[in-house]
Amino acid sequence: MSARYGMVIDLDRCTGCGSCMVACAAENNVPALPQATPRTGLTPVVVRRVSNKMEGSARRETFIPIMCAHCEHDTPCVKVCPQQAVEVDKETGIVMQMPQRCLGCRYCMTACPYHARYFNWWDPSWPSGMEKSLNPGVAVRMRGVVEKCNMCHARLHAAKEKAAGAGKREIDPADYVPACVEACPTGAIRFGNLADANDPASKEARTPEAFRLLARLGTEPKLYYKSKEAWVRALAESNPAHSSGQSSEVQHG
Amino acid sequence: MFPGIDGFHWAFGHILFLSLFFAVVVTILATVLSALWHTARDFRTHRAIAFCWKSDFSELPVSDRRCRHELAGRVMSRTCDNAFDCRHCGKYSQFAVLPAVGTVRSQGLDCSTDRYYHRGHTWVKPARDGTVTVGLDELATRR
Amino acid sequence: MASSVLTDSRWIARGAERTSLSRFLLWLSPWTVLLAIGIYAAGLCLLYGLNQTNMDNRFAFGLWIFLDLGIIALGAGAFFTGFLVYILKRVELKPILNTAVVVGFICYSGAVAILMIDVGQPLRAWFTFWHPNTHSMLTEVTFCISCYLLVLSLEYIPILLRNRQMRKLPSFLVFERQLHKLVPVLAAVGTLLSFFHQGSLGGLYGVLRGRPFAFRAGILIWPSTFFLFILSAIASGPSFLMLITATVEKVSGRRLVPPEVFRRLGFISGVLLAIYVAAKSIDTLIWLNITSPAEGFAPWQFYSYKPFGTPILFAEIVLLGLVPAFLLTFRKTASRRGWLLTGATMACAGILLNRFVLTVQTLALPTLPFDDFLEYTPSWQEVASFGGVIAYGVILYSLSFRYLPLFATSKGD
Numbered sequence: 001m002s003a004r005y006g007m008v009i010d011l012d013r014c015t016g017c018g019s020c021m022v023a024c025a026a027e028n029n030v031p032a033l034p035q036a037t038p039r040t041g042l043t044p045v046v047v048r049r050v051s052n053k054m055e056g057s058a059r060r061e062t063f064i065p066i067m068c069a070h071c072e073h074d075t076p077c078v079k080v081c082p083q084q085a086v087e088v089d090k091e092t093g094i095v096m097q098m099p100q101r102c103l104g105c106r107y108c109m110t111a112c113p114y115h116a117r118y119f120n121w122w123d124p125s126w127p128s129g130m131e132k133s134l135n136p137g138v139a140v141r142m143r144g145v146v147e148k149c150n151m152c153h154a155r156l157h158a159a160k161e162k163a164a165g166a167g168k169r170e171i172d173p174a175d176y177v178p179a180c181v182e183a184c185p186t187g188a189i190r191f192g193n194l195a196d197a198n199d200p201a202s203k204e205a206r207t208p209e210a211f212r213l214l215a216r217l218g219t220e221p222k223l224y225y226k227s228k229e230a231w232v233r234a235l236a237e238s239n240p241a242h243s244s245g246q247s248s249e250v251q252h253g
Numbered sequence: 254m255f256p257g258i259d260g261f262h263w264a265f266g267h268i269l270f271l272s273l274f275f276a277v278v279v280t281i282l283a284t285v286l287s288a289l290w291h292t293a294r295d296f297r298t299h300r301a302i303a304f305c306w307k308s309d310f311s312e313l314p315v316s317d318r319r320c321r322h323e324l325a326g327r328v329m330s331r332t333c334d335n336a337f338d339c340r341h342c343g344k345y346s347q348f349a350v351l352p353a354v355g356t357v358r359s360q361g362l363d364c365s366t367d368r369y370y371h372r373g374h375t376w377v378k379p380a381r382d383g384t385v386t387v388g389l390d391e392l393a394t395r396r
Numbered sequence: 397m398a399s400s401v402l403t404d405s406r407w408i409a410r411g412a413e414r415t416s417l418s419r420f421l422l423w424l425s426p427w428t429v430l431l432a433i434g435i436y437a438a439g440l441c442l443l444y445g446l447n448q449t450n451m452d453n454r455f456a457f458g459l460w461i462f463l464d465l466g467i468i469a470l471g472a473g474a475f476f477t478g479f480l481v482y483i484l485k486r487v488e489l490k491p492i493l494n495t496a497v498v499v500g501f502i503c504y505s506g507a508v509a510i511l512m513i514d515v516g517q518p519l520r521a522w523f524t525f526w527h528p529n530t531h532s533m534l535t536e537v538t539f540c541i542s543c544y545l546l547v548l549s550l551e552y553i554p555i556l557l558r559n560r561q562m563r564k565l566p567s568f569l570v571f572e573r574q575l576h577k578l579v580p581v582l583a584a585v586g587t588l589l590s591f592f593h594q595g596s597l598g599g600l601y602g603v604l605r606g607r608p609f610a611f612r613a614g615i616l617i618w619p620s621t622f623f624l625f626i627l628s629a630i631a632s633g634p635s636f637l638m639l640i641t642a643t644v645e646k647v648s649g650r651r652l653v654p655p656e657v658f659r660r661l662g663f664i665s666g667v668l669l670a671i672y673v674a675a676k677s678i679d680t681l682i683w684l685n686i687t688s689p690a691e692g693f694a695p696w697q698f699y700s701y702k703p704f705g706t707p708i709l710f711a712e713i714v715l716l717g718l719v720p721a722f723l724l725t726f727r728k729t730a731s732r733r734g735w736l737l738t739g740a741t742m743a744c745a746g747i748l749l750n751r752f753v754l755t756v757q758t759l760a761l762p763t764l765p766f767d768d769f770l771e772y773t774p775s776w777q778e779v780a781s782f783g784g785v786i787a788y789g790v791i792l793y794s795l796s797f798r799y800l801p802l803f804a805t806s807k808g809d
Contacts, residue, residue, distance in 0.1 A: 039452035039770075050766040064766070076606050082534040083523040103523055104446075104516020106456035107534050113606030113763055115454060119516065121447040143445045144516020213764060216692040217605045239694055240762035266530035277543050277585055284581050285550065288574040292567065301570045308569055312410060312560075 004072070004093035004195040005151055006222030007181070008204040009065055011232055013188035016063035020045050023183030026133070027152055029140050031124035042118045044068070044149040045180050052231045060231055065189070067180070068116040068149040069212070069221030070095045076219060077108035077117065093195075093222060094151045102145035109146060113214050114221075117148045151191075152178035173199075194222060211236055310337065327351040362391050407799050409560050413650075414798050424794060427787040434784010437777040438513045446516060450775040455759050459774035460514045463782050464507045465597055465751040468541075469625070470744060471507075473633030474500020474548060475590035478583035480664070488660055491653040494555050494802045495644075496637055501548045502792050506785035508545060513781060531617075533599040540593030547586045551579060559799050591626060598625025601754045608693040610758040612683060620679045621754070627675055631668035632747040634661040635724070635740035642737055644797060652803040655733070662736045666724025669743055673717040680709070701769040704757055712753065716746025 024030065024045045033041060044067060051061040070088075071077075075095060077086050085101035086108060088094075109117045123143040126134070134140070137154040141147050159175035173192070181191040192201025204210060205224045211233055212221050227233060295301040310318065320333055327348055335342055355366040364370055368378035374393040378386045408414050415423075441448045451458040477496040480486040512518045524538045556562065557572035595618065601610035602619025612619040638661045645652050688695040699706045723729045723739030730736055760770045796802055 035447070037452070039454050040447065041453075048766060066764075074605070076604070079529075080532050080534060080603070082529055082532050082538055083520075084527045084529045085523075101520075101523055101527065102517070103520045105514075105534065106516075107532075107600070109453065109456035110759060111604050111606055115764070115767075118453050119446070119456065121452075122445055142517075146516075214606075219605065235765050238765045239692075239697055240765050240767055264530070270528070270530045270536075274539055274543075277589065280581065280585050281543065281546060281550070284578045284585075285575075288571060288578055291574040291577075292571045295570050295574070296567070301566060304573060305566045305569055308563060312563070314410065 002091050002093070002195070003193040004222060005191070006070065006093070006194040006201065006205065006224065007067075008190045008192075008201050008210060008224040008226055010188045010190070010204075011062050011064060011225050011227040012229065013186040014047070014063045014065065015186060015188075016047055016049060017185060018047055019183040019185055020065055020180035020189060021047060023179040024149070027135055027138065027154075027179035029124075029134050029138050031120075031122070031140075032126050032130060033122055035122065040119075040121050042120065042147070044116075044118065044147065050235060052235065060229070062227070062229070062232055064225065065180070066114060066116060067223065068095060068112075068151075069114055069219075069223035070151065071219035071221045073218060073220035076111040076113065080107045080111045082107065092151075092156065094153060094156075095148075096153065097146065097148055097150060099139070099141040099145040099147055104144040104146065106146060113217055113219065117146050119146050120144060155179070209233075306338075307336075322348040322351070322353075325353040325355065327353050364390070404799075407559065407561055409799075409801050409804070412801070412804075420794070420798060424791060427790045427794075430787035431784050431791065433780050434782070434787060437780035438509075438784065440777055441513050441781070442518070446514075448775065448777045450773055450778065452772075454770050455756075455772040457755055457759060458772060459778045459782065460510050462752050462755040463785075464510055464514075465755060466748045467503045467507050467785075468597065469594070469629040469632055469747050469751060470636040471500045471503025471633070472590060472594060472629035473635075473637040474503070475544075475583075475586045476630045476633045477637065478551070478579075479587040482580040482583040483587065486660075488656060491803060492637060492641060492657055492661070494800075495641060497548065497551045497555060498793055498796045498802065499637060499640055499789075501545075501552045502789040504541065504545045504548055506789060508541065509788075510781060510785060533596045533603060536596040537593050537600065540589045540596065544586060544589040544593060547582050547589065550575070551582055551586070554579070555796070555800050555802070558801050590629075594626045594629040595622040598622045598754075601758060604758075605691075606763060607758050607761075608688055608691050608763065609695075609698045609761050610754055611687065611691065612679065613687045620682075624672065624676055624679060627668060627672040628747045628750060631665055631672050632744050634665040634668075635720075635743040637661060638665070638740045639737065639744065640793075642733075644793075648797070658733065658736055659730055662724040662730050662739065665740065665743055666721045666730070669717060669721040669724065669746075673713055673721060676713055676717070680713070698761055701761070704760070708749070708753060708757075712746060712749050716742050716749055720746065 021043060025043075028044060030042050030044065036042070046066050048064045048066055049061060050064055051059060054060070070093060072088070072093060075088055078088055078095065082105065083101050083103055085098045085103070087096055087098075089096050104119070106119055109115075109119060120141055120143045124140050135154070137158065155178060156171070156176050159171040162175055163169070163171045178191055181189045190201040190204055192199035194202045194205055196202055204226060207226065209228055210224045210226045212224055213236055215221070225232075225236065292301075295304065318337060320337060321339060339345065352367065357364050357366060359370075364376075368376045368388075370376045370390060374390045376388050376390055378388070380386065402417055404417050414420070437448075449458060449460075474496045477489055477493055481489050481493055512521065515521065524535055525542075528535045528539070554572045554576045557568045557575075562568050563572075598621035599619055601607070602612040602614060602621035603617075604610050610621070612621050614620045614622060638658055641653060642658070684695045696706075699709065720739040720742035723735050724743070729739070756772070760772070762768055762770075
């Protein structure tokens, strides 16, 4: 039975603390690159700060974590990769990036509507001593390849091994929780199998407050956002308005 | 690319793409191999020699493209209908009987090869009937 | 005549006049310096990584990709001239054929060299051949450009073998003759390959749903940019050849091809440019009124970021499209060399502008509602690397012009 793992992020609960970014970096052995800029840094999850572009008392702001949306239909990055270094895993619906096969042509990065793909502009390096804190379950990527969120696939492997060890066929959903979901202090990120009608995340994705960014492109992303605020929904469905920068990124680590 | 690789399955796109690609590669290889084979064959059948000769002859400056009989001194100058290719010359026997008079340059003077020279700047030319002709060479005839 | 002891006259074709070796080396020296700087810059990128460039996660494609697309479009003169001479039997263009092959070889080998530096892991380039993705335009580009570079090399070899010293070796002489007989086959293969890769380079951007500025509807899997790129490439190729030949005539100080060749190239370029302008106008109208609104994007918004506003669209279609098409075809202007070359320059500039808009402006424009218009300036390493490619082209062409019979019209030469 194939799953469709997705996420629902409650924007009303997101405080912009950035714990998800830190947890992701720790789990996935993202290199600490002090020379990186906001546009060259490696952030498989990145929290964007957005506003309704008004001033004074009418101003409203919120935070939107952006990560790979694991598109299901006509997945743009899968379609354009010349080496088939990325594919949609049929069992889980996760869009899997294979850094060992990646040529570093960066075509997928131009194709991704969410700009959720990041290139290793430098060789991976950590301050001395920090390499002891690396996660042994996740391979470090080399310079010159593209990477992105892969829904902490190593944790899925661990959950499968645990289930196999206990003689079970199906994993225990509580065992497979991506790092960002686990780290979020307000529980804003909900993760689950969207194919399972009883899954809480699946139920939330079907509420009227749930929406997806750039849904009109027809790529069927599995990353949902949820907000009761009307302006947030309006912003999400609007076109980029041409004005000076009103958004910025919260970068940690 | 190959059925052995994990997850591969044939689709129409694969067949179209790979057949086009291999058709192109085969055409290019066939072109190169054909050229090489024809080259080898030209050498075996000695057609290469004819071609090389033609090429070398056309490399010569125009003033050097002269009939061999002209070079041997049998005639003053002539044009050739056969592009100076003596291997297929129909008139060769006509020219071969003419006496070949070469010119040799010795001590700054042109000397014909059909006579004998004396250092006193005179020459003797024997004729077929036993008579001889005596004359002065280039230097002596200058005023 | 060379007065110095060092001379290379035995390498120069008999009867051909060339400057002295010392003057030639003087001509080559600044280009050699530029090439050396380019190799150094490329070496830095290969050694330290692509952080040496100013590309980033939002501008994943930068100066190199723009110039690659441009150089391949301009190098289309090689295959198109071959197609015209060997397939359509337009023998009046024969004098320019050798130059076309050399220019094409330079353009494609330069582009491939830059691509090898542009990718993060150049040693993995063979993965595309082993795991091809038949849905991806980039796979098609890779295959076709590799094969076409092979074809161009095979077309260049006969020209190399016509060097005076090379001809002295009988095996080279005979092989050159046999290969020359088969050049029409190579020209046909080259035309097929070029059709596909020029188109696929356009298709690269036309299929991107995530970039509504570039996304176009089309026929089957091929977006309209596929066909527009082919048209613009064959329109600019002859113009570029004209410019190169005119420059070489100026530098060498003699007439190398009959003036009729220039007029003919200009006419072909102009007509194709006019067709391209018409096709592009229709395509733009369709995009403005149907494709972009269907995706939920207001297309005029894309032009609201100064200075990349509608003047660029106007420049692309009218100023550097319609105007040069007119200059190259209208008899009064086409008969004057000055106007012809102006038209050719404008045509090439228009095609380069089109490539720029599609590669750089596409990436600058925001798609997510809270994104901004982004800026990017290439680093010196990027500029220097490409400067090295231009230097390589000039050096290779100069060597070819000096030692090979590029413009000889008589058969024996």
